[in-house]
Amino acid sequence: MEHAFGGPWTEDKLRRVDKYLEAYMTIFTRNETASKLGTYYLDAFAGTGRIASAVAEDRVEGSLFEDALEDDDTNYLKEGSAYVALRQENQFDNYVFIDRSREHAASLDRLRHEFPDLADRITIEVADANDFLQKWCRNTNWKSNRAVVFLDPYGMQVDWATIEAIARTKAVDLWLLFPLGQAVNRLLTRKRLPEAAHAERLTRMFGTESWREAFYRTPEKESDALMLFDNEEAVLEKQANFDSIGAFFVKRLKTIFPGVAEKPLPLKNSTNVPLYLLCFAAANPVGAPTAVKIANHILKP
Template sequence: MIQQSFGGDWTEEKLNRVRKYLVAYSTIMSKYKFRYAYIDAFAGTGYRELKEDDEASTLMLPELVDQESKKLFDGSARIALQTKPRFTKYIFIEKDESKIAELNKLKAEFTTLADDITIIQSDANMYINELCAKNWKTNRAVLFLDPFGMQVPWSTITSIARTEAIDLWYLFPIGIAVNRLLKKDGNIKPSIRRRLDEVFGTPEWYETFYSIRTEKDLFGNYSFPEKTANFQVIANYFVERLKSVFEGVAENPLLLVNSQNSPLYLLCFASANKKGAPTAIKIAQHILKK
């Protein structure tokens, strides 16, 4: 079952849970000889901020941006740098040049960590796939995927899982994008269906989210597709998709809602490391509880 965060500061709710996990993770990993990194794939400026002129490039449907997502919060990048015990390395990925300049300021602020902070100006999916293709035998990482919309294809998720070394926190756009694209009558444009196929990694979502309904009129019986999926069904389906590639997946992802109780995102956790997954899942599921 999905957990639900009711009302208000959903961004802060999300980051508080990630913060708790980073502390637990770094405490455990500091006792081993692995090099372990924090990777932020959509690092932004180190703060959670969405400007008006960013909307078209960051979201598939700009009009779906919730007003509350434009508030300013301590970002995941800054939270990672504040975590103690510290990580061995910090990798912040951002495509926008102006945000890269802001991220570079973190080196001046966190001077003792500066040599271990790597800031990459790149498309997040492209860089993650390149990074995941490297040898992870002596390396571990926590990767935070926090896109504003549907920018993460399933191919990126599978690349992360194949490392057998990365713990993933993924803010899945269940309400702000996915559910809104699932038309009640099933009449979804081919381009939108292809985008949803990319996000889920399969076209089979349609059969799960829709059923064929039969009714009778003056001319006889006729059939048509009808959406039967609610947020719980969509969440369950995505968790099962994660299970198909990861060693362990938290069974209780957190549904983040706004002050009107409208679902926005689903905070999911998955672990790629066979040996570490049981402990990681136990910690993450406890943190995800209400």
């Protein structure tokens, strides 16, 4: 069974990440100092390695936290991010593919047969992405290794603690799909703060509760009447839009990474609604300026 998810924006995303991997490995192949370092490519939501796009239908398979709307007008097989990374001319020393589904992991294992020369470099983990990544970031020797990490969740699975762990390595370049319209905007209810479970999930993803002040305001016409309410949350109204939510997340990234692409790429569905932002951040202070320069070029609409 192939992994059904995505649309034309999925191809756009993979094409841009593909370009970055090519540029990244060109540097690590040609630069004498960089060539002495070990290299990793890690995909934390690898799926099956290939993707069968979904039919044109909006539906939710599970919660907004765990799954995303499938949005596509076509139905054909295309290469996934794992396959894209493995086909690079200049090869990484290590490939780590993570998925919580054993069925997906079994499909990923077939890539060893498609790329026999790389079979001994491929590690496939059935694991929770947040748990695995945080341990991997702590336990890898970053004095002698560098990595590109691709976080391509279906919904809001990525915790801020995981992003912080990546930043602390001072050695990882991060590509991340931020679920802008797919999940975050939908959880930000219009007339009051999100319910407790939704609010907690937003805090886990942003790593702060300051999204409340950033995205909600007291309506001016009601400001004088606040004293009449025991629960001020009842009179808060959403002030956020796609632009302000994206800007807030970029600002959060800049608090922990030395280099962040200022203008993530909106990935939109067939009705021009932004589903995700393709974001980039570099953890290595020395390499960050070059990495961000390359990423900025690749992220241009």
